[in-house]
Amino acid sequence: MTDLKYLIGYPDPITAQVHQLIDNNKLGETLLKRYPAAHTIRTDKALYAYTVDIKNASLKQSQPLSKVIYDDKIKDLHHALGLHTFISRVQGSKHKAKNEIRVASLFKNVPLEFLRMIVVHELAHLKEKDHNKSFYKLCEHMEPSYHRFEFDLRLYLTHIDLFGRLY
Template identity: 30%
Template sequence: MLVRKIPLRRMPSLSNMVKMMDYNLVRSKRKTLALYVRQDGSLEVRAPLKTSKGYIEDFIKQKQDWITATRSKLSDRQETKKTVQISAADAARYKKQAKEYLQLKCRYYSELMGLRPSAVRINSAKTRWGSCNGKGEINFTFRLIFAPEELIDYVVVHELAHLKEMNHSSSFWAVVEQTMPDYRERRKRLREHQHQFEFIVT
């Protein structure tokens, strides 16, 4: 998912110049407007609670070139992505293998980092490699075991770091870097890997 954030400021009205595109609006107690182009090409706008609809739509029209370019990039990635179909039985088998393998990985890096999850679980998530909740439970998608080992290691260290910092602040990345100094390169490669394959359970 690609995102562009812009601070709120006064903009000229474009309501009569450009046709408005469809979008999904999410309001929250944020201070800036943000545009998100989803993997399916849909547009999501996140806005402060009191921002007017007219202001939001002027903002979207100002950024139409960026939106179009981003959608084109996502379309190109989708065209080059390889689709791998697996049966439900194979998926169950891969989940079992993933659980055994990733528990070993977590045990190894837990010793290095001094951070221990309360549980390690495997799911079938399609868009997230892993997650960590407030109870200290870590979840991984079974699809992770198809990634190169150095990228699997990065995801494991990333999720373990959340046991100490439940955010993506500079403090969080410092925890990751302490164990994995080259995490930036691994993170970049993981994003590239994510756009190369799509696993479908039939």
């Protein structure tokens, strides 16, 4: 049986269905049926604009973003798909703070729903630092289909490991 490292913690009936899709060589077909095409947000500038639009619609009172970029250095997808960093420093009598979001470059060529899930996840960290109930509730507020997109993204990452990219 195939190791489903992106689906650890999911119930056995779910992982059994995924194993069946893999064994029948239907995982890619299933994903392409749900998500037929990749998005067109390819540049850091476009990613910044996309992220700020979501932030302005859902988190009006949150801190501003100083940078949003695709990052080639995010390689270990099992541990991180994107990163939110908060940099705080004091220069003289002034306190400077910056919020940055870095998204793994893999997400340049995925369906918009997967990119949105990652962006929503990282934006939620502006308000909630930990992955707790409030954090996921905020994610669902910004994207009602957050959990479905997250699960399907995990399926896609499994597909990449086993068969390569679809998009």
